[in-house]
Amino acid sequence: MKELSKKVLEGDIRAASRLIRNLEDQIPNTYIAMQEIFGKTGNAHVVGITGAPGAGKSTLTDELICAYRKKGDTVGVLAVDPTSPFSGGALLGDRIRMLRHAEDTGVFIRSLATRGAMGGISKAVGEAIHVMDVLKKSKIIVETVGVGQQEVDIINHAHTVAVVLVPGMGDEIQALKAGLMEIADIFIINKADRDGAGKLYKETLNMVNMSKDNKNGAQGWRIPVLLVESVLEPIKFAESVEALRDKIDEHYQYLIDNDLLSERMRRKTTAELNEALWGTILQPILKDLHADGEINRLVDKLLTKASDPYSLAAEVASKYMK
Amino acid sequence: MSNRKIRVLLAKPGLDGHDRGARVIARCFRDAGFEVIYTGCHQTPEMIAAVALQEDVDVVGLSCLSGAHNYLFPQVAKLLQDKGANDITVIGGGIIPEKDMAGLYEAGIKEIFTPGATLDSLVEWINNNVNPKE
Numbered sequence: 001m002k003e004l005s006k007k008v009l010e011g012d013i014r015a016a017s018r019l020i021r022n023l024e025d026q027i028p029n030t031y032i033a034m035q036e037i038f039g040k041t042g043n044a045h046v047v048g049i050t051g052a053p054g055a056g057k058s059t060l061t062d063e064l065i066c067a068y069r070k071k072g073d074t075v076g077v078l079a080v081d082p083t084s085p086f087s088g089g090a091l092l093g094d095r096i097r098m099l100r101h102a103e104d105t106g107v108f109i110r111s112l113a114t115r116g117a118m119g120g121i122s123k124a125v126g127e128a129i130h131v132m133d134v135l136k137k138s139k140i141i142v143e144t145v146g147v148g149q150q151e152v153d154i155i156n157h158a159h160t161v162a163v164v165l166v167p168g169m170g171d172e173i174q175a176l177k178a179g180l181m182e183i184a185d186i187f188i189i190n191k192a193d194r195d196g197a198g199k200l201y202k203e204t205l206n207m208v209n210m211s212k213d214n215k216n217g218a219q220g221w222r223i224p225v226l227l228v229e230s231v232l233e234p235i236k237f238a239e240s241v242e243a244l245r246d247k248i249d250e251h252y253q254y255l256i257d258n259d260l261l262s263e264r265m266r267r268k269t270t271a272e273l274n275e276a277l278w279g280t281i282l283q284p285i286l287k288d289l290h291a292d293g294e295i296n297r298l299v300d301k302l303l304t305k306a307s308d309p310y311s312l313a314a315e316v317a318s319k320y321m322k
Numbered sequence: 323m324s325n326r327k328i329r330v331l332l333a334k335p336g337l338d339g340h341d342r343g344a345r346v347i348a349r350c351f352r353d354a355g356f357e358v359i360y361t362g363c364h365q366t367p368e369m370i371a372a373v374a375l376q377e378d379v380d381v382v383g384l385s386c387l388s389g390a391h392n393y394l395f396p397q398v399a400k401l402l403q404d405k406g407a408n409d410i411t412v413i414g415g416g417i418i419p420e421k422d423m424a425g426l427y428e429a430g431i432k433e434i435f436t437p438g439a440t441l442d443s444l445v446e447w448i449n450n451n452v453n454p455k456e
Contacts, residue, residue, distance in 0.1 A: 018455070025327065083357075086353075089351065089358065090357045090358065092357060092358060093360045096361050102368075102369040109373075113357050
């Protein structure tokens with residue numbers, strides 16, 4: 001594992017991808033490699049792109065890569081697609097929109113499957129961001145799965161979240177609902193050449209105007225609503241995505257200038273510690289319970305109403321936590 | 323205990339734009355529990371090799387129906403070898419005449435599937451011949 005982290009720190013792409021894979025597959029001792037890496041992280045700007053399936057996240061990400069490369073940034077992309085709840089397999093098709101960057105050594109694109117996670121990303125995303133970070137990518141774009149209303153885990157990982165909306169998905173009540181519509185630092189109305197885009201723009205703007213302090217205590221950041229039109233007009237499309245890039249960077253600068261970055265980092269780091277605690281404390285206990293069949297005996301007690309989940313949990317806790 | 327999932331890159335090198343077959347196979351692999359990275363048509367061998375490394379796949383599946391397999395398939399295998407990724411299994415499929423097969427095997431293509439091959443036989447071949455990395 002130390003060998004692997006050494007290669008990653010030297011910039012070896014395949015080693016980096018393998019390390020991410022070890023994290024996804026939860027290979028024992030992978031944390032040893034992560035221990036070597038953790039201290040060197042925290043330099044990249046992490047950008048989340050989220051929105052409904054087919055909203056255009058991958059296509060926007062592709063163009064955003066170009067926009068950042070033009071500016072001299074290096075880019076890491078983590079593209080998440082869903083795992084089948086039936087077969088455990090996945091069709092990872094985001095990078096089909098990003099093929100032109102395949103040979104650019106300043107761009108590293110890695111596809112991940114959700115592996116059962118329900119928050120719009122996969123469990124390994126947080127750590128995969130660290131891996132991209134030590135590969136010295138200055139911008140790391142996380143493209144979530146196509147989300148609905150409440151898959152908002154991206155806020156635990158991204159400094160800047162862009163929510164992609166498209167016309168025709170519902171009336172203005174949808175814009176008032178909690179969840180996805182609350183997490184945007186930037187709104188993108190994509191496919192804005194289509195019918196209903198003007199209405200969606202107004203509704204979104206209305207919703208933004210109503211928010212008391214423009215969200216999350218980030219006082220003074222006025223959430224922009226950007227229009228991006230058809231990809232079939234490449235020059236215009238590229239220009240709107242460059243405007244998006246500038247807004248994303250402006251937001252990052254805003255977080256730095258107002259000392260808000262530390263707040264986001266604290267949220268991210270707390271989530272990571274939670275994960276690590278879960279992995280270190282609860283997982284071995286669960287493994288133990290499964291290994292000797294104790295878990296079945298406990299479930300039997302519940303099915304026959306001989307006990308309740310709360311008493312059993314307390315019992316298990318008293319046995320392991322001394 | 324291994325939680326390893328088999329990762330497969332499916333790609334169509336060259337100018338052939340007929341990807342119905344590749345899509346059917348992508349779907350079949352998904353249902354077999356593999357993680358499939360599908361990158362579609364019109365790719366150079368260089369692009370395919372770069373993606374294979376970035377995605378740390380176990381298998382690269384190439385599809386070609388245009389007759390250019392004798393150049394494109396070996397080229398992908400060679401680029402992977404040059405980058406020290408000899409452990410990635412390269413397989414191919416499409417309209418491949420019998421007489422071309424020996425050359426392709428020699429160039430490092432591990433198996434060739436031609437019209438009539440069943441989806442089950444593909445999955446079985448991968449399960450039997452590919453061990454995800456430890």
